Amino acid sequence: MAFMRILLLLMLISPVYLIGQYANFRSKSEVGFLLGGSNYFGDLNKFKPYYGVKPAAGLLYRFNFHNRATFRLNAMYGSVAAADKDSKQSIQQNRNLSFQSTLYEIGSGIEFNYRPFKLGNPRYHATAYILAEIAVFRMNPKTEYNGELVELQPLGTEGQGTSINSDSPYSLTQIALPIGAGFKVSLGKKASFSFEYGLRKTFTDYLDDVGSDTYANHIILAQESGPIASVLSNRSLDGSRFGKRGTSLTKDWYSFFGIMFSFRIGKEGICFGT
Helix, strand or coil, rough: HHHHHHHHHEEEEECCCEEEEEEECCCCCCEEEECCCCCCCCEEEECCCCCCCEEEEEEEEEEECCEEEEEEEEEEEEEEEEEHHHHHHHHHHCCCCCCEEEEEEEEEEEEECCCCCCCCHHHEEEEEEEEEEEEEECCCCEEEECCCEEHHHHHCCCCEEECECCCCCCCCCCEEEEEEEEEECCCCCCEEEEEEEEEEEECCCCCCCCCCCCCCHHHHHHHHHHHHHHHHHHCCCCCCCCCCCCCCCCCEEEEEEEEEEEEEEEEEEEEEEE
8 A cells, every 4th residue: 555655646746758749851751653654735636635645654752741732843754646647637647747755854833632631540541632733844856757766856847947937946845834633542651542644734836846837838948957857847648838737826735644652751750748
């Protein structure tokens, strides 16, 4: 009995220590990767949502500063391609243009969660989300000519840099606005799985090297830019110089989509209190 009284007295006069956890920079951070595909929308593909899909991959960093919002940084790699010969429209088949390009993209922005989300929390383990970013990407449209891939931008296939077109050659580095939607699920306290589809609005009409409504004068183009530029400017099957080359009123788009796995890079901190 004396021992119990002493123990009770010590509990009353001693401070009570509590152990808790708190989130820190590392516990709020995730790194991960995306595996999926990429494709393009523009003058050579206006209507087919999954036409010309090519493999794509990416790396991402997430910082979960709120259970409904996440800062995101990602680097993406993919490629896009299209050819008029695949169209069902005879006018487009006759135009006979084609291109392919690799894409390198770096972007950052915010994921907005539809529901609160937290790794390892059974109550907030899954949510849909939307994505809004700004990105910089690098392109380099090419086409096949005599069995070889030829870079199109240096040729100025629409007369850029010649006496018939005052425009300078378009830049291969461009700005894009990625917008998308996805769904993510917590895989315990350290990982998550996501599926995402993201469109990229660009501010260029030359992802496919096609921007002008009309063909450039092939004679002047051959004289000032060379015969290859003249040939690749107009590849129409009927040889017409007065057909419609592109649509100058619209810009090109591209997309990245696929599955993602991300992993928390740190643990929550431990705090002691009285």
